[in-house]
Amino acid sequence: MVSKGEETREKLLDIAEQQILLNGFAATSIDSLIKEAGITKGGFFYHFDGKNDLAYALMHRYRERDAFLFSGLFNRAEELTNDPLQQMLVFVKLLSEMMEDLKGLHPGCLVASFTYESHQVNEEVRKITADMVMDWRRLFEVKLEKINASYQPKADTTSAELADMLSTIIEGGIIVSRALNDPSILVKQLLAYRSYISLLYA
Numbered sequence: 762m763v764s765k766g767e768e769t770r771e772k773l774l775d776i777a778e779q780q781i782l783l784n785g786f787a788a789t790s791i792d793s794l795i796k797e798a799g800i801t802k803g804g805f806f807y808h809f810d811g812k813n814d815l816a817y818a819l820m821h822r823y824r825e826r827d828a829f830l831f832s833g834l835f836n837r838a839e840e841l842t843n844d845p846l847q848q849m850l851v852f853v854k855l856l857s858e859m860m861e862d863l864k865g866l867h868p869g870c871l872v873a874s875f876t877y878e879s880h881q882v883n884e885e886v887r888k889i890t891a892d893m894v895m896d897w898r899r900l901f902e903v904k905l906e907k908i909n910a911s912y913q914p915k916a917d918t919t920s921a922e923l924a925d926m927l928s929t930i931i932e933g934g935i936i937v938s939r940a941l942n943d944p945s946i947l948v949k950q951l952l953a954y955r956s957y958i959s960l961l962y963a
Contacts, residue, residue, distance in 0.1 A: 846959075
């Protein structure tokens with residue numbers, strides 16, 4: 762059973778994530794958070810030492826949820842096929858379908874938010890942000906290495922480069938979709954990556 766204190770902490774994190782994605786970290790004040798959460802300033806500092814502590818907690822939660830999401834999609838892909846290339850193609854397809862099912866535009870990514878405003882956060886927040894990007898690289902790279910063990914790519918590339926390409930497409934797709942107010946761009950870019958991988962190892 763979740764305690765009232767834990768509920769309040771999660772509520773603060775939810776509100777902070779929404780405000781940071783909408784307005785940026787610098788423009789998100791503790792006063793605005795406690796006003797929306799309906800708590801006192803003392804209530805905020807009971808849970809967090811300050812904005813950087815809040816930012817770190819946000820990234821920690823975001824990292825855990827992201828890992829759960831990606832591992833769940835890969836597990837589903839592995840249930841459907843034993844072929845490593847097909848597993849990657851299924852994973853990207855499932856991810857694209859998930860993005861397509863979102864109502865409206867993707868809300869944004871905390872990794873991008875804290876990267877853009879890296880001068881506004883401390884070294885601990887910058888490190889966990891970079892660590893999360895490395896999580897993506899390692900996860901995708903492991904899957905791509907399995908493909909390379911069974912298939913010969915038609916171009917001179919590395920698993921790390923292909924892994925970073927997927928991360929770049931996800932992050933870039935979110936940004937371009939939001940800039941042009943067109944949620945289909947992220948989906949199309951994911952499917953373009955899927956086609957590239959298919960052709961690369963065909």
